Structures are given as C-alpha cells and as structure tokens.
Amino acid sequence: MNQKFKTSACLLMLLLASFVTSSLQAQSVRSRGMGSAFIGLSNDESAIFYNPAGLSQIEGREASIQAKVNERDTYEWQSFAFTGHIYESEQSTGFSIADYLEENILEEPMPRKPKYSYGMSYTMDKRPEAFGKVVGGSYSGLSTNVSDFQLAFGTKFPVAKNLLAREQLYGGLKLRILDVDRKNVALGTQKTRKSYSMGAGLIYHYNDRITGGLVVDNLFEHLDDSNVAKDGISLNIGAAIKVAQGTTISMDLLNITDSGKAYEQQYRVGVEKYFTENDFAVRIGSCNGTLSVGFGMNIMPNLRVDYSYYDGEKIPEHHVGAHFTFD
Numbered sequence: 001m002n003q004k005f006k007t008s009a010c011l012l013m014l015l016l017a018s019f020v021t022s023s024l025q026a027q028s029v030r031s032r033g034m035g036s037a038f039i040g041l042s043n044d045e046s047a048i049f050y051n052p053a054g055l056s057q058i059e060g061r062e063a064s065i066q067a068k069v070n071e072r073d074t075y076e077w078q079s080f081a082f083t084g085h086i087y088e089s090e091q092s093t094g095f096s097i098a099d100y101l102e103e104n105i106l107e108e109p110m111p112r113k114p115k116y117s118y119g120m121s122y123t124m125d126k127r128p129e130a131f132g133k134v135v136g137g138s139y140s141g142l143s144t145n146v147s148d149f150q151l152a153f154g155t156k157f158p159v160a161k162n163l164l165a166r167e168q169l170y171g172g173l174k175l176r177i178l179d180v181d182r183k184n185v186a187l188g189t190q191k192t193r194k195s196y197s198m199g200a201g202l203i204y205h206y207n208d209r210i211t212g213g214l215v216v217d218n219l220f221e222h223l224d225d226s227n228v229a230k231d232g233i234s235l236n237i238g239a240a241i242k243v244a245q246g247t248t249i250s251m252d253l254l255n256i257t258d259s260g261k262a263y264e265q266q267y268r269v270g271v272e273k274y275f276t277e278n279d280f281a282v283r284i285g286s287c288n289g290t291l292s293v294g295f296g297m298n299i300m301p302n303l304r305v306d307y308s309y310y311d312g313e314k315i316p317e318h319h320v321g322a323h324f325t326f327d
Contacts, residue, residue: 027046027049028044030321031270033272033283033294033296034250034271035269035284037285039238039252040237040239040250042054042213044058044064045063045083046064046081048119049121049150050215053154055152055153056117057170058083058117060327062082062323062324063324063326064080064322066306069320070317074127074130076124076125077125078123080123084117086115086117116154118152120152123147127142127143131144134314134315144183146179148178149176149177152175153174154171154172155172156171167206167207170202170205171200171202175196176197176199178195179192179194193223193225197219198218198219201213202214210241211241212237215235215236216235217236218230218233235257236256237252238252238268246273246274246275247273252266253265254266270283270292278298279298280295280296281297282294282295290313292309294306294309302326303325304322305321305323306319306320306321307319307321
C-alpha cells in the first residue's frame with residue numbers, strides 16, 4: 001500500500017511539473033467536459049468552485065491540479081485544489097444500528113461520515129496582449145493577470161429521522177479573494193481590483209437519482225477601491241439526474257435574476273457516462289450553445305486523469321487535470 005501511495009504521489013508531482021508552465025471563473029477539467037454544468041452534482045473537489053455544499057458528499061480527502069495546455073503564450077491558466085474533513089471526535093454511547101451492522105454483518109467497515117468538510121483552491125489566469133489581438137473587443141490592447149483564492153466549508157443537515165429515508169440536505173459557505181490586474185499596453189496605464197466576497201450553497205438529494213443545487217454568489221462583497229462598482233448578488237440553480245447506471249445528466253442556470261452587475265446569464269447542460277467498472281468516463285456538454293467534450297480515466301486506484309476540450313470561438317481550449325484521492 002505504501003509503495004502504491006509513493007508511486008501515485010510521484011506521478012502527481014510529475015504531472016504538476018509538466019502543467020506549471022483559462023477564464024476568470026474558476027472551474028475544473030471534469031466539469032468543463034460537461035459544459036460546466038455542476039451546481040447540482042458537485043461530488044468532487046470541484047465543489048469548491050461551483051457549490052460548497054457538495055464538499056460533504058466527498059469521502060476522504062482529494063486534491064487536484066489542472067491546466068490549459070495549448071497556446072499558453074496567448075492564454076495561460078492553471079488551478080490547484082484540496083479538500084478535507086473534520087470528523088466526530090466522540091463516539092456515541094447509545095445503541096446504533098449502523099455500528100451493529102458494521103460489527104456483526106458487514107465485511108468492510110462503513111465509511112466515516114464527516115461533521116464538517118472544507119476545501120481550498122487557487123487559480124491563476126494570465127492573458128497577455130497577444131490574447132487581446134486574437135479575441136479583440138474589451139480585451140484589445142490589454143494584458144490581464146488574475147489570481148483567485150477560494151476557501152469553502154460544507155456540512156450535512158439532519159433532515160429525515162427515518163432510517164430508510166433517502167432525503168439528504170447539505171449546506172456550505174464560500175469565501176473568495178479575487179485579484180485582477182489589467183494593464184493597457186498602448187497607454188502604459190494599469191488598474192487593479194481586489195474583492196472579498198462570500199457565497200452560500202445548498203444541495204438536496206430527493207432520492208438516489210435526483211439532486212438539486214442552489215448557489216447565491218456575492219451575498220457579501222467588499223472592494224479595496226470604493227469607487228469601483230460591486231458585482232452584485234447572483235442566484236444560480238442546478239439539477240443532476242441519474243438516468244441509468246453510470247449515466248448522469250446535469251443542468252445549470254446561472255444568474256437567473258439576470259443581474260446586470262453580475263456575470264452574464266448562462267445556460268449549461270452536460271452528460272457524464274462511466275464504463276468498465278467506473279474506471280473510464282466520457283463527457284459532453286454545452287455552455288450557452290458552445291460545445292465541450294472530455295473524458296476521465298483512473299490510471300491507479302487513487303489517481304484519475306481528466307481531459308476536456310472547449311470549442312471557443314477565437315481560441316479552442318484543451319485542459320488536462322490530475323485528481324488524487326488520499327483516503
């Protein structure tokens with residue numbers, strides 16, 4: 001087991017070295033392949049970016065490193081994420097059916113259920129003047145650097161007392177520090193914008209097949225520069241439906257109130273299909289009509305590699321990521 005862990009860690013470090021050499025909104029390679037429709041799913045470390053409530057769905061600890069790998073001299077993007085849990089410190093002294101089953105019937109112990117979950121991510125987005133020449137519009141003549149740090153927390157709320165009830169409710173909070181540095185190359189001027197914001201999310205499992213998600217961004221927002229307009233509150237919803245064994249359809253609607261100060265309204269839909277005992281997955285999706293595809297493959301029990309392609313109008317984007325499970 002130790003040898004496998006060391007080998008996996010070495011592979012992860014090699015991928016890290018090869019990637020450190022993509023959009024203002026932090027995302028993940030897996031979700032990109034699904035058209036970034038992930039609010040109602042959020043069942044891996046990507047929950048940090050989409051819906052913090054999803055952190056409590058994760059078993060064990062997870063880490064990921066992701067990067068845009070094509071045309072990096074024109075557009076550079078990479079992201080790092082990590083999740084963990086805080087478990088109950090005291091054992092219950094009363095009778096527990098779960099404990100009885102684990103000790104007397106089940107061959108393997110049941111997974112520990114966390115009391116609280118947390119996640120951290122850091123994303124770097126660099127778009128030099130060359131990006132503006134290709135894309136044009138508001139990016140023309142600009143060099144933009146963005147750093148995005150996010151800290152998220154999640155927990156599970158006790159909803160149903162019935163032992164066989166399938167309903168589950170998760171909640172979460174997300175803190176974000178976004179630093180944007182824009183330089184007008186022609187004029188030699190530079191503007192910086194640093195914001196601190198907080199958002200909240202919910203995930204509701206109606207049953208084994210249907211899950212809904214709700215996220216409110218920018219519930220609280222503070223800007224270093226009081227003369228700069230705030231982004232405004234954005235309400236986002238999503239749903240995930242398991243239509244067959246290993247097949248999930250996910251749908252999101254961002255900024256449903258169409259707040260003019262927040263990011264533009266987006267419609268997202270994606271499909272993920274697993275094969276060969278969940279060791280290989282294919283994904284396809286659309287974000288406002290723009291196609292994205294991807295796949296994921298478990299190359300070791302605790303290491304998954306993901307790829308996604310986003311058919312951008314000006315710059316097609318190829319992203320690669322490594323997803324590592326600690327326990």
